[in-house]
Amino acid sequence: MEIEIKGIHKSFAGTPALLPTDLKLRQGEFTTLLGPSGCGKTTLLRMIAGLEQPDGGEIYSAGKCIYSASKRTDVPAHKRQFGMVFQDFALWPHMTVFENVAFGLKAAKQYSGLKEKVTEALAMVRLQGMEDRYPHQLSGGQQQRVAFARAVAIRPALVLFDEPLSALDAVLREEMRVEMMSLVKDMGLTALYVTHDQIEAMSMSDEIVVMRKGEVLQRGTPESIYKAPSHPFVASFIGKSNWLEPERAMVRPEQVKWSRTSDDDRSYAATVRHVSYVGERYEIRLQVDGLDEWTVYSSKRATVQERVELYVSPESICWMQGADISSAVQQQPNLEPLALG
Numbered sequence: 001m002e003i004e005i006k007g008i009h010k011s012f013a014g015t016p017a018l019l020p021t022d023l024k025l026r027q028g029e030f031t032t033l034l035g036p037s038g039c040g041k042t043t044l045l046r047m048i049a050g051l052e053q054p055d056g057g058e059i060y061s062a063g064k065c066i067y068s069a070s071k072r073t074d075v076p077a078h079k080r081q082f083g084m085v086f087q088d089f090a091l092w093p094h095m096t097v098f099e100n101v102a103f104g105l106k107a108a109k110q111y112s113g114l115k116e117k118v119t120e121a122l123a124m125v126r127l128q129g130m131e132d133r134y135p136h137q138l139s140g141g142q143q144q145r146v147a148f149a150r151a152v153a154i155r156p157a158l159v160l161f162d163e164p165l166s167a168l169d170a171v172l173r174e175e176m177r178v179e180m181m182s183l184v185k186d187m188g189l190t191a192l193y194v195t196h197d198q199i200e201a202m203s204m205s206d207e208i209v210v211m212r213k214g215e216v217l218q219r220g221t222p223e224s225i226y227k228a229p230s231h232p233f234v235a236s237f238i239g240k241s242n243w244l245e246p247e248r249a250m251v252r253p254e255q256v257k258w259s260r261t262s263d264d265d266r267s268y269a270a271t272v273r274h275v276s277y278v279g280e281r282y283e284i285r286l287q288v289d290g291l292d293e294w295t296v297y298s299s300k301r302a303t304v305q306e307r308v309e310l311y312v313s314p315e316s317i318c319w320m321q322g323a324d325i326s327s328a329v330q331q332q333p334n335l336e337p338l339a340l341g
């Protein structure tokens with residue numbers, strides 16, 4: 001179902017947790033809110049779910065107004081037909097797996113075909129035969145699957161995830177990431193996912209919404225956010241960034257070249273500081289003359305303290321929004337090619 005958020009905002013005791021925010025979640029798409037701790041991700045999610053009252057703005061679900069401060073509309077959480085999966089799973093410890101999933105359906109007032117719906121949801125997450133177990137008799141990954149089954153058994157218009165994998169260890173997290181993403185896709189669900197883990201966001205999402213300090217800085221596909229960040233914070237928060245001009249111009253590590261391929265290339269002298277072998281390549285940290293440290297990749301090992309020359313073609317430079325490209329080019333006259341080692 002399409003969800004539209006218009007100008008939703010919230011303060012706690014006079015301190016803004018979320019500035020007025022617009023957001024559109026397209027039917028069947030997986031959208032991720034990505035940002036550091038305290039930027040307002042959970043606050044936004046809870047307001048969409050109906051668990052937190054906004055200070056103002058409007059929310060529409062499939063064209064129907066479910067919240068509006070000015071129209072005094074506030075559809076209660078259980079009537080919004082949204083599923084939620086939380087970080088701590090929030091399973092009822094005194095209820096069996098079956099009862100936990102059934103609870104979700106009852107809370108949404110879906111009583112007809114209850115047993116079939118629970119069985120179907122548990123089959124989807126491969127937990128057949130575990131209906132009578134209690135949460136403490138399950139592994140972390142299995143508990144997470146129960147929480148997921150409970151959220152999707154109601155066939156929600158939207159499923160909201162708040163850092164659902166952060167309680168799991170790294171291996172399980174990756175496994176569950178793939179599993180949850182394919183379940184969401186197979187069921188054709190519209191999903192809003194909250195994380196501060198950029199790898200999670202990049203690998204799962206159709207669209208990423210990058211937030212900082214209660215504000216959306218940029219939204220777009222994972223590719224566009226990585227390849228064309230428009231804000232210095234986005235550039236630094238997602239992937240590795242090498243700054244050519246602080247806060248203005250940046251290049252990604254894989255775009256930095258070890259030899260000149262065009263007369264237009266900019267060249268940078270640098271000293272190798274650290275070399276780490278990561279299997280398919282070397283990751284090399286360097287101190288660039290007059291600039292901050294860079295990270296670049298190489299198929300060959302470099303030597304610490306070695307002086308090197310790096311090249312960047314103008315097309316691979318990401319300019320931050322507001323950076324004036326023409327004056328920047330003038331300030332940085334095309335550097336003469338330095339002697340090639």
Ligand SMILES: Nc1ncnc2c1ncn2[C@@H]1O[C@H](COP(=O)(O)OP(=O)(O)OP(=O)(O)O)[C@@H](O)[C@H]1O
Nearest residue numbers: 012016017035036037038039040041042043044196
């Ligand atoms: N009930 C509350 N009362 C007072 N302040 C709150 C409340 N809930 C959230 N805040 C504040 O609002 C801001 C946003 O919090 P929120 O929980 O939305 O952040 P978050 O992005 O989910 O962070 P995290 O990644 O740590 O979960 C924070 O400064 C937080 O301290």
Ligand SMILES: [Mg+2]
Nearest residue numbers: 041042043162
């Ligand atoms: Mg949170």
